[in-house]
Amino acid sequence: MIHAGGIDLANRMKRGAVPEHVVTLGQIPDLCGIQEIGGRIEIGAATRHWEIENDPMLRCRLPMVAGYIAGLGNIRIRMQGTIGGNIMAGEPGYEMLPLLAVLGADLVFADWSTGGQEITAAREWVLPRASSSKTLLLTSIRIPLRPITVAWNRELRPALGLVASLEWSGDRVLHGAAAVIGDHRGPMVREHHFTEALPAADAAPRAANIAEVWADKFPDIDVLVGPDRDYCRHVLSVMLRRVLHTMLKT
Ligand SMILES: Cc1cc2nc3c(=O)[nH]c(=O)nc-3n(C[C@H](O)[C@H](O)[C@H](O)COP(=O)(O)OP(=O)(O)OC[C@H]3O[C@@H](n4cnc5c(N)ncnc54)[C@H](O)[C@@H]3O)c2cc1C
Structure with missing residues (x-):
């Protein structure tokens, strides 16, 4: 069993899980830290939330990631928990995978049984696979650097949360991605392609329609939310409108 920050692992052991072996990742330098490599940010899987939140380079290059992580749990959880543990715990309410999905990030795994490497888009990671996988070690997370804005809404958590991104070309918005937080299957991501590259000033009045x-x-x-489909859809459209207003700065 892999021990990253050990938060979930300890809780599972308190509930009776007895791992045969425990491998601690915290002392492996290659799995810790944050670097900019070419056109992307690479975060070691054993990097703690608190380190990501306070990394000066990341705060400059992807300030919204730091802001998002600052809202996870509480300071004790963020000082102990790791980004890899958050993803691999396979808990539907954990928030890193949906964020990484809307950022277009990749998860890099080492396969202990073959010694090979496997790369999976965060948006395609399926949670049950995480809990059933015995041989995959998540080594790092790769986030492409693109002109992107991110916003989120946590008001209805744990029932439902939302994180979304808009990709820009200058002052024109090209493409959006939104992921709901709380789905037991993995990040439920849906994209929105703007028919023409839309200036922010034109997109803002249309936020409700979009x-x-x-x-x-x-x-x-x-x-996720309940049996009344129309009501659930309405709640989601209100949340989407709010994050759009934030991203379009209206
Ligand atoms: C009270 C509380 C509140 C929380 N609130 C939030 C919140 O608001 N939002 C949120 O997103 N999260 C929240 N969390 C989760 C927290 O942020 C941690 O991310 C999470 O607990 C995992 O932490 P960890 O690094 O200690 O993982 P561990 O407990 O060490 O590992 C978790 C699981 O992942 C496996 N694993 C760990 N690392 C790897 C790896 N590199 N490769 C393969 N498998 C691996 C382990 O074997 C284990 O099965 C909360 C947790 C608690 C206890």
């Missing part, structure tokens, strides 16, 4: 169209791309949202 949110309505975007919300329709989540037909199975009721599995």
